[in-house]
Amino acid sequence: MPSISEKGLQMPASPIRKLVPYAEAAKASGKKVLHLNIGQPDIRTPKEALDAVRQAPITTLAYSRTEGSAEYRSKIAQYYAKHGIAVEGEHIIVTTGGSEALSFAMGTIADPGDEVIIPEPFYANYNGFAQANGITVRAVPSRFEDNFALPPIPEFEKRINQKTKAILLCNPGNPTGYLYTQEEIEQLTALALKHDIFLIADEVYREFAYDGRKHHSIMTQAGLENHAILVDSVSKRYSMCGARIGCLVSRNKEVIQASLKFAQARLSPPTLAQIASEAALDTPEQYFTEVIGEYAERRDILIAALEKAEGIRVANPGGAFYCIAELEVDNAENFAQWLLQDFDIDGETIMVAPAEGFYSTPGQGRNQIRIAYVLEKDKLKRAAHILEAGLQQYNKA
The missing domain is CATH 3.40.640.10 (Type I PLP-dependent aspartate aminotransferase-like (Major domain))
Known part of the structure; x- marks a missing residue:
């Protein structure tokens, strides 16, 4: 069998997309998945x-x-x-x-x-x-x-x-x-x-x-x-x-x-x-005023919820629409996979991006996740609740 290049073998998998098969399986089983893993805005294109x-x-x-x-x-x-x-x-x-x-x-x-x-x-x-x-x-x-x-x-x-x-x-x-x-x-x-x-x-x-x-x-x-x-x-x-x-x-x-x-x-x-x-490029300036205001509100809601959550620390972002949260887990990727495979609240779970893939230094970020606050405010509130409840159950187990 022909061999794959060393470069191909060493290419890193995307932490944003590598858990997609588990998300698809969760959906196939009837769960609803709230996607916090990818920076895909739900704002309408101009x-x-x-x-x-x-x-x-x-x-x-x-x-x-x-x-x-x-x-x-x-x-x-x-x-x-x-x-x-x-x-x-x-x-x-x-x-x-x-x-x-x-x-x-x-x-x-x-x-x-x-x-x-x-x-x-x-x-x-x-x-x-x-x-x-x-x-x-x-x-x-x-x-x-x-x-x-x-x-x-x-x-x-x-x-x-x-x-x-x-x-x-x-x-x-x-x-x-x-x-x-x-x-x-x-x-x-x-x-x-x-x-x-x-x-x-x-x-x-x-x-x-x-x-x-x-x-x-x-x-x-x-x-x-x-x-x-x-x-x-x-x-x-x-x-x-x-x-x-x-x-x-x-x-x-x-x-x-x-x-x-x-x-x-x-x-x-x-x-x-x-x-x-x-x-x-001809989009009216009002579009950006409204979009930036919306994201600022989403950030504030998410950060406030995570700061109150047990077992979670969160950094406060000043731009973009991401934040890094530290969790009381040894391996955030295992936890993220568990959320998709084994946990839900009323048929709903979340998908997050393990943060280790955002580092090049081995072992760094293993207890961190990246969250993209690109969902509507009510969905973000539910997502924060699912994250906290899931973390508590995961650690008990």
Whole structure:
């Protein structure tokens, strides 16, 4: 029998999706599953985007340009200008989701054996992208007790060597919901310039900042013109996860030229989804005001419920729509599987994401879960109750 590559064998399974077979089995047995495992918003996609697809005068669904249509890239640049980011369409490559933008970024800046430094916990697929590109992740632990704020800069310095190509962060964070301060972004900017390495920021949750706090982009930092690489996506901003449209943004011409060659190898991003994404940029500001208000209320309800729950500690997120909870269990993945297989309240149970997969340091996060508060408020209340009751029964057993 032919053998599988070592790279394929070492690719990590997604902590967000690996328990799907157990969820499907639970549903087949008649249970209702509340999904807290995946960041799939239940907010409606803007009408502007859906209408643009319905009304598109297309007779042949053709390839688009490799870097995305000129019209769409120009409108993306206008969107960034509203957020104080000065870029042109030529600085943008439209990708098949933010995932492809991350993969292009890693392939562009690093060779096999090179290293990227990432504060952990971090978006689980960073491990997969690094593995696929032969890159070593050097994790810098952040602390639950600090709500996963930026670790001390000396901890980054310890990990920088001749193989270091970049620091990668998610802002606001997935899975933590942490929103980096201006001072923290300035510290990372100074570090990248000092060591002449790239600073990559995954900013797909830019709009989701709460309590009057503001998002600070690396693209607004003076001196980073040749060092900053921005990864973005329409998935969360417009509740368009299925569109699979993102972008890579950099003012560094060599980065764009090299990334374009990776893009050419996959031909072009989806044509219809670009039409929807371009139209989504015309979404009224009121849409975001309402959506952000809704998520802030959901966060407050969930955090309040979990803070009262026995056997649960929860970090308080300032952005995105995730939080990390620590449970009084030895293995959160076993507990999450048990919830699906062996527990329900009135025929209802929950699916959560074990947090160990959001770390690269072995053994870290084994007693943690990531919760996505993307459900209606009543469902979140029920989910928190199911989690607490399930934890108590699991520990008794």
